[in-house]
Amino acid sequence: MSTFQNGMAAARAMDDDSDVEEEALVADYKEQVQYEEGMDELEHVPSLSMAQQADDIQSKLAQAAQPLDFQAPLDVKFQSYDAYCSLFHYILNSDGPVDLEPPSYYWAWDVIDEFIYQFNSFSSYRARIARQGNNEKNEEEVQMLRENPNTWGCYSVLNVLYSLIQRSQITEQLAAMKRNEDPMSKAGEYGSKSLYRMLGYFSIIGLLRVHCLLGDFSLALKTLDDIELNKKAMFARVMAAHFTTYYYVGFSYMMMRRYGDAIRMFSHILVYVSRTKNFQKNAQYDSITKKNEHMYALIAICIAFHPTRLDDTIHTALREKYGDQLLKLQRGGPDSLPIFEELFRSACPKFIAAVPPDFDNPEANVDPIEHHLAIFMDEVKTNMWSPTVKSYLRLYTTMDLKKLAGFLDVKPEELRSWLLVNKQRTKQLRWTDQGLLEGELVNVSDLDYAMQGDLIHISEAKVGRKLVDWYLRNLSRTYA
Structure with a gap:
């Protein structure tokens, strides 16, 4: 016993x-x-x-x-x-x-x-x-x-x-x-x-x-x-x-x-x-x-x-x-x-x-x-186009929605819907030490953006300076 x-x-x-x-x-x-x-x-x-x-x-x-x-x-x-x-x-x-x-x-x-x-x-x-x-x-x-x-x-x-x-x-x-x-x-x-x-x-x-x-x-x-x-x-x-x-x-x-x-x-x-x-x-x-x-x-x-x-x-x-x-x-x-x-x-x-x-x-x-x-x-x-979209967004600080839609060969409204869904998915619960369904809401992306009309404003997400530095040092090893 x-x-x-x-x-x-x-x-x-x-x-x-x-x-x-x-x-x-x-x-x-x-x-x-x-x-x-x-x-x-x-x-x-x-x-x-x-x-x-x-x-x-x-x-x-x-x-x-x-x-x-x-x-x-x-x-x-x-x-x-x-x-x-x-x-x-x-x-x-x-x-x-x-x-x-x-x-x-x-x-x-x-x-x-x-x-x-x-x-x-x-x-x-x-x-x-x-x-x-x-x-x-x-x-x-x-x-x-x-x-x-x-x-x-x-x-x-x-x-x-x-x-x-x-x-x-x-x-x-x-x-x-x-x-x-x-x-x-x-x-x-x-x-x-x-x-x-x-x-x-x-x-x-x-x-x-x-x-x-x-x-x-x-x-x-x-x-x-x-x-x-x-x-x-x-x-x-x-x-x-x-x-x-x-x-x-x-x-x-x-x-x-x-x-x-x-x-x-x-x-x-x-x-x-x-x-x-x-x-x-x-x-x-x-x-x-x-x-x-x-x-x-x-x-x-x-x-x-x-x-x-x-x-x-x-x-x-x-x-x-x-x-x-x-x-x-x-x-x-x-x-x-x-x-x-x-x-x-x-x-x-x-x-x-x-x-x-x-x-x-x-x-x-x-x-x-x-x-x-x-x-x-x-x-x-x-999420199929997520890596491709991010690769374009990283090149700009401001980008026109229609321009990005042209790069991806999709309709602007479809792209808008995808961006809104993806924005919401960048926030995830992360389990700490409570119940498994509970957790702390954190940002899981190193790229952030906001939409104003047809303009997309891109910035570095606040996920922690150490994490961003680690990504830059280890691009050859990570799956980003």
């Missing part, structure tokens, strides 16, 4: 790079690798057997963290869902708290992670079957899915996560710790048990993930109001949880156009992964490596929208992975659109719909990934 409390203790800001804390994280990661290697040695019992062992809760606890085979048939996925329902019903609705000690907090994360993964996988599979229409090949599966619309339903999954949080009173405990009070005074009968405390804590991270998969990025960030993003947070002790948290927080920021905050989140976890890669020899590392590539693609997108300085490790890796593509992204224009689309499609989460698909009208089922891609590409098209 002391380990968990230490894991959630209040700590300094996220960007404190104390060597002592880094060593502590590495030590925790070594312990996690040893734990997972021990779990691998256990005999893998298929999820199908979980329901047959209703009287053996220890077996259910062990199997809940075991991944389901990706190629598992549909009936096994249904039975896996039933097994999870049975397990969580036992934990949440027994007469009083279940008196069981969880193997470790790594196990608690694995349970929540696998639960959400299976939900995500099943939802994507069901939607794909629905879009294909009813044919002889999948007729049997379509009939099974029709008859069980609530299996792996969005409401059921959210209900489990919120119930675990409520039972454990973990939000009250975290709030008490922020006030330097004893969290046990708010824990209650259930929250004083480590089983509920751990599952409740990681259910908060699970909610971040689920709300992001559903496309509600504001609510996704809101769920982390009681968790501090720092190296002593409980999620930072589990590599996969650490990575997942920053991936979904960063992606939510990106979709909310808070590119500076997104870069900050992506940079933090990419640097951490690079520092611990020598210890990552287990199967989990393969998954993290793949997600690592996704995060580099996302940070390349954010840098195109928000030029800024990066850690040397990330900067070098970006140049190696996306050298030519970065040049096109930073130039903007129509040539950049396919690259934005390719990077987004390859690195975005596997979005899902909140409701079951319509099997009777396959054409009515919109692919959630295509839906969010279209939203993102609207933003890209809005």
Whole structure:
């Protein structure tokens, strides 16, 4: 229990790079690798057997963290869902708290992670079957899915996560710790048990993930109001949880156009992964490596929208992975659109719909990934000419709107609309140390302008003399 409390203790800001804390994280990661290697040695019992062992809760606890085979048939996925329902019903609705000690907090994360993964996988599979229409090949599966619309339903999954949080009173405990009070005074009968405390804590991270998969990025960030993003947070002790948290927080920021905050989140976890890669020899590392590539693609997108300085490790890796593509992204224009689309499609989460698909009208089922891609590409098209326009504006202190429109071969009124939108986008919230949705409104551009009739007055933005000097010294290295 002391380990968990230490894991959630209040700590300094996220960007404190104390060597002592880094060593502590590495030590925790070594312990996690040893734990997972021990779990691998256990005999893998298929999820199908979980329901047959209703009287053996220890077996259910062990199997809940075991991944389901990706190629598992549909009936096994249904039975896996039933097994999870049975397990969580036992934990949440027994007469009083279940008196069981969880193997470790790594196990608690694995349970929540696998639960959400299976939900995500099943939802994507069901939607794909629905879009294909009813044919002889999948007729049997379509009939099974029709008859069980609530299996792996969005409401059921959210209900489990919120119930675990409520039972454990973990939000009250975290709030008490922020006030330097004893969290046990708010824990209650259930929250004083480590089983509920751990599952409740990681259910908060699970909610971040689920709300992001559903496309509600504001609510996704809101769920982390009681968790501090720092190296002593409980999620930072589990590599996969650490990575997942920053991936979904960063992606939510990106979709909310808070590119500076997104870069900050992506940079933090990419640097951490690079520092611990020598210890990552287990199967989990393969998954993290793949997600690592996704995060580099996302940070390349954010840098195109928000030029800024990066850690040397990330900067070098970006140049190696996306050298030519970065040049096109930073130039903007129509040539950049396919690259934005390719990077987004390859690195975005596997979005899902909140409701079951319509099997009777396959054409009515919109692919959630295509839906969010279209939203993102609207933003890209809005900013497509930004680098070109800025390159012209930097040459003048006053410029006629019609003259600039002639250079760009667009209508003056279209250019006026773009300039007004771009002016508004130069102000962004920057997260400090409060809630993730809050922040300080700052100017993120080194170029400012004002419009008076058809005249554009250009000046250097007040973004700080040091930042401007840095841009001038490092034009060859930045993505401006």
